[in-house]
Amino acid sequence: MRYELVKRSLKTLLLSAGALSFLATCLSTGTGAGGGQSTTTAYAMPGRQQRTDSDNQPAEQVFKNIKILKGVPASQIRGIMNFMNATLAVNCTYCHVQGEWEKDDKPTKEITRKMLRLVSDINRANYGGRSEVGCYTCHRSELRPAVIPSVSQVDPEKPAADRTAPMVITSVDQLFEKYLQAMGGRARLAQIRTRFAKGTMISSNRPPASIEIYGKTPNRFLVLNTFDASTLAREGFDGNVGWGGNAYVAHEIADQQLAKVKRDAEFFKAIRLRELYSKVTLAQNAVIDGREAYVVEAVALDGNRERLFFDAHTNLLVRIYVETETGLGRLPFQFDFQDYRDVDGVKEPFLVRLSFPDSVQVRRYTEIKHNIEIVDSKFALTEPGPRK
Numbered sequence: 001m002r003y004e005l006v007k008r009s010l011k012t013l014l015l016s017a018g019a020l021s022f023l024a025t026c027l028s029t030g031t032g033a034g035g036g037q038s039t040t041t042a043y044a045m046p047g048r049q050q051r052t053d054s055d056n057q058p059a060e061q062v063f064k065n066i067k068i069l070k071g072v073p074a075s076q077i078r079g080i081m082n083f084m085n086a087t088l089a090v091n092c093t094y095c096h097v098q099g100e101w102e103k104d105d106k107p108t109k110e111i112t113r114k115m116l117r118l119v120s121d122i123n124r125a126n127y128g129g130r131s132e133v134g135c136y137t138c139h140r141s142e143l144r145p146a147v148i149p150s151v152s153q154v155d156p157e158k159p160a161a162d163r164t165a166p167m168v169i170t171s172v173d174q175l176f177e178k179y180l181q182a183m184g185g186r187a188r189l190a191q192i193r194t195r196f197a198k199g200t201m202i203s204s205n206r207p208p209a210s211i212e213i214y215g216k217t218p219n220r221f222l223v224l225n226t227f228d229a230s231t232l233a234r235e236g237f238d239g240n241v242g243w244g245g246n247a248y249v250a251h252e253i254a255d256q257q258l259a260k261v262k263r264d265a266e267f268f269k270a271i272r273l274r275e276l277y278s279k280v281t282l283a284q285n286a287v288i289d290g291r292e293a294y295v296v297e298a299v300a301l302d303g304n305r306e307r308l309f310f311d312a313h314t315n316l317l318v319r320i321y322v323e324t325e326t327g328l329g330r331l332p333f334q335f336d337f338q339d340y341r342d343v344d345g346v347k348e349p350f351l352v353r354l355s356f357p358d359s360v361q362v363r364r365y366t367e368i369k370h371n372i373e374i375v376d377s378k379f380a381l382t383e384p385g386p387r388k
Helices: 002-017 074-088 107-126 135-139 172-183 186-190 255-265 269-276
Strands: 194-203 209-216 220-227 230-237 242-245 250-252 277-288 291-300 305-311 317-325 330-343 346-356 359-370
Touching: 074 135, 074 255, 074 330, 172 186, 172 269, 172 277, 172 291, 172 305, 172 346, 186 269, 220 255, 230 255, 242 255, 255 317, 269 277, 277 305, 291 317, 330 359
Parallel strands: none
Antiparallel strands: 194 209, 194 359, 209 220, 220 230, 230 242, 242 250, 277 291, 291 305, 305 317, 317 330, 330 346, 346 359
């Protein structure tokens, strides 16, 4: 009863105030949530090229006009911004003055501070300080919380999903071995030393672009997005350093963004899948695109929670769902893998869909090649060329 009263009070205040949004300096050079931009948008402070010790300092010592997030490490601000952006489906300028982020000219910024205090008070008074109630509790990726239930979207005329599975999977190790064989087998996969893919990228929040992805063992990775002959975004991992940038800015990255780049850099996960997680358990089967799928709940080595979905007929990986921790709660994103084709005896997905709370990105590859020559220096953090 107390929870329902608190929740109703929170919704009333949210509706009267407008919406919860950003609290501190916005770090993105583009718009939209960083969760959705981690492979397409560079994050950088003007003139900043490398990660510094300031990332571990309190936010108020690095950014101007911090009033609520005092004591929070500066490196966590990006994740908090991403979480709130995704929660309300807004961008930096909803609360901030473009280019003068520290100013308090917009009333929505002060409303944000009030909302964060309220949410903090609710969690402290009722849940021992745990983040059980947050922005998403009411907003659900909407600027104004819904107060009327939605009508059902179930279609009784739609055919039922095929829930038949060809065999019973009794352990995670058995499933991972089936996946390894479906991908081409350990011996075949071990022969692949480099990978190059190119195609097109269509996003819900940016112009269509071409995409090139380079990979090399052990765990080197580079993605280039190009629009109108200019590098829209580039992101890489040289085996030690993760970095991001565009045609004009390049910088080292950290925290959730670095963890994601490291996941992308893992070369042929099928061989080392069991080693990438500290805990894995079989969960209840799910239906993906009308087909039965085995589900593995996992905890990655970086602490992120993941769910892996394997097609019950082909044993191929069809979805990865990831939740990353931010200062306000967990921020999800999802990879869907489709259109698997044989390339040198190895299965490769030619369609990859990346879904974030605020955006969707679809990559369609027209070409995937193995074992082409790629020099190590291609993956290193380098200064961008001059503006043309």
